Amino acid sequence: MTTTMKDVARRAGVDVSTVSLAMNNDPRIRMETRARILTVATELGYRKNLLARGLRSGKSFTIGAVVGSATPFWAEALAGAQSVLSDHDYHLILDYAPDAGRREETQIEALTAKRVDGLLIAPPDSEALDSDSETLRRYRSLKEQKVPFVFLDRFIPGVDADAVAVDDFAAACQATEYLIAQKHRRIAYLYPPHRMNTAQRDRREGYRQTMESHGVEPLFWATTKPGNDRREEAWEETRNRLNESESSGVTAILAATDSMAVGVLRALHESSVRVPEQMALIGCGGAAFAEYLQPPLSAVALPIRELGAQAARLLLLRIEGDVAPPKRVLLPTQLIIRGSC
Numbered sequence: 512m513t514t515t516m517k518d519v520a521r522r523a524g525v526d527v528s529t530v531s532l533a534m535n536n537d538p539r540i541r542m543e544t545r546a547r548i549l550t551v552a553t554e555l556g557y558r559k560n561l562l563a564r565g566l567r568s569g570k571s572f573t574i575g576a577v578v579g580s581a582t583p584f585w586a587e588a589l590a591g592a593q594s595v596l597s598d599h600d601y602h603l604i605l606d607y608a609p610d611a612g613r614r615e616e617t618q619i620e621a622l623t624a625k626r627v628d629g630l631l632i633a634p635p636d637s638e639a640l641d642s643d644s645e646t647l648r649r650y651r652s653l654k655e656q657k658v659p660f661v662f663l664d665r666f667i668p669g670v671d672a673d674a675v676a677v678d679d680f681a682a683a684c685q686a687t688e689y690l691i692a693q694k695h696r697r698i699a700y701l702y703p704p705h706r707m708n709t710a711q712r713d714r715r716e717g718y719r720q721t722m723e724s725h726g727v728e729p730l731f732w733a734t735t736k737p738g739n740d741r742r743e744e745a746w747e748e749t750r751n752r753l754n755e756s757e758s759s760g761v762t763a764i765l766a767a768t769d770s771m772a773v774g775v776l777r778a779l780h781e782s783s784v785r786v787p788e789q790m791a792l793i794g795c796g797g798a799a800f801a802e803y804l805q806p807p808l809s810a811v812a813l814p815i816r817e818l819g820a821q822a823a824r825l826l827l828l829r830i831e832g833d834v835a836p837p838k839r840v841l842l843p844t845q846l847i848i849r850g851s852c
Contacts, residue, residue, distance in 0.1 A: 575622030591819030659829035683717030702767035745774030769796035806850030
């Protein structure tokens with residue numbers, strides 16, 4: 512026989528409404544009471560009837576995630592989101608797509624057709640959008656349909672919506688300041704111009720302003736052969752730049768991402784450039800693999816898991832009816848110095 516909420520209430524010595532509130536993490540229920548109810552529910556083998564709950568509330572208890580390719584960055588960010596959503600019995604539906612030829616419109620249509628309660632969206636890479644672009648119309652349509660959504664890791668200027676990102680401008684400033692303090696003056700910034708979202712633009716601008724504030728000329732190394740593998744792009748660009756006379760005297764490289772820094776490191780090794788004796792290197796991301804490279808990679812660590820968690824919390828508030836003005840949350844970063852500097 513299936514265990515019901517009434518059975519749990521009877522065993523725990525409370526009423527059914529208290530059991531319901533406890534199961535939904537309602538703050539009005541004391542932690543001790545909730546713990547006792549959950550223990551009883553486990554002992555009795557109680558399982559929530561999410562279908563019935565959905566029919567009562569009109570919700571699907573699913574969240575759609577629209578992101579780019581299946582990278583370690585997105586895996587970590589969405590793990591942070593799921594850790595929050597699971598506490599509220601929400602499930603995450605992921606829609607990955609290759610960076611090249613990505614069709615965000617198709618992804619959003621597929622997820623809204625499944626009646627998700629909200630969306631976490633990482634806008635596609637693009638330059639500045641005009642006021643009548645298809646992308647802007649798509650986001651405005653979501654708002655008109657009252658589909659809650661939160662921009663993740665980046666945002667779209669001109670769209671009045673919630674966004675959670677890291678402080679990419681400050682991250683690049685911090686890394687550049689460190690290199691300048693170490694007496695480097697010829698510091699190259701390697702970045703992918705074909706992936707220019709707000710995060711990448713802020714990093715590039717942070718580097719530029721910091722260099723100029725110290726009276727040092729910025730030196731931009733833009734990858735010229737777009738591909739799906741940032742490591743390969745960075746490897747090829749660095750290899751070519753090291754053979755150019757105008758790159759003579761460069762003693763430090765700031766890579767826009769950790770994966771690009773991996774490509775840089777390979778090119779330096781192949782060109783017999785010693786790191787850090789002849790070339791200092793800093794990445795941006797704080798990926799777990801960074802400390803296992805040779806030498807271990809210095810990096811600006813981004814709070815990737817917290818990025819997803821914060822976005823999920825904000826989205827749940829919107830789903831529950833929060834009508835406060837849209838928020839833009841910027842999370843702090845941390846510079847971690849290892850053997851590559």
